[in-house]
Amino acid sequence: MKSFARSLILAAAVAAMPALAAVQVKSAKFEDNLQVAGQNLVLNGAGVRVKIIVDVYAAGLYLPSKVSSEGKALNTAGAKSMQIVLLRELTGEKFAEAMIDGFKANNSDADIAKFQPKLDQLRNLMLTFGTVKEGTVIHMTSVPGVGLRVSVNGQQKGSEISGDDFYKAMLKIWLGEKPVDSDLKSALLGGN
Template sequence: MKKYLFFILALCSIAMAPAQTKIGGVVLPNSLNYGNNSLVLNGAGVREKLWIDLYAGGLYLSDKTSDANTILMANKPMAIKLHIISKLITSDKMLDAVNEGFENSTNGNTSHISEEIKKFQNLFKEEIKKNDVFDLIYNPGKGVIVLKNGEEKGIIKGEEFKKALFGIWLANRPADDDLKEAMLGKS
């Protein structure tokens, strides 16, 4: 009888596994549904600069992988969720970081996506506050859908733009090496 009770308790604890991941003092869901796409949390971490936690970031994919190049080259649904955890993040600082990220992601070759980058920059001109949440959702054929606190702010078309955008966190010169490793599920 004790064996059966232990077995039932073990099954219940597996079934009640957390549907969320706590990182950087905030909670990220372990799965997301965007339209017809179900995505799972591939990995999550914290963007840190000068020992200050700036935001928690999670990478969501349809199939988990730890290969950054596979993710960047894939024309599949995916998303990055950014949860701002510092009062130090402002729109200007976010724009500076995004601009630097695009330069690093593309090895300085942004001319072919300059119009898309301008559209993306315009989406971050509104004030950014602690606890704001940004969802950057790539939907093949539609583009990158940008949500702020669940509200759609705009769509930027193009797979090349998606590669450069996701490259900010996953390319050879990412915004934060530790965050890249965490998003790839390696830490």
């Protein structure tokens, strides 16, 4: 009888424990919550960017609240963040080229022309990364009223790139009509 009571107490204690506060995607870990400029963001979804058959990076999208459509994700007000964890070594130049190609594939010619100085600023910032090792964590965060802030392993790189509209256009790399990886897009929007 005592062991039955002990088992019930143990089961109740385990049930009362909070769920694990992270999502594992390949070797990358994504916390359920992220704080940006005093605002709590939740992990909307996470997945893997695959190019041909190679896992390039794992990515997680953080928003003020969970959404399941690209329109809601792109138009959500407030802070947002993409966390990218490299699953292979990559140069800053290759990373920048891929980002700019994805940007151009998902934005109009007018938007590309409008944002060209900011794209150049982002490219130059990424070139300072040098060779980025497997496991490196890159955050591309929209700070309301400030702009795009890029950090590598928790250290901010360069100065912010102003404009909330630029961040929205940049998110289309992953969430636009021609995303860099359609399975990743689905995962970032909470799909499997």
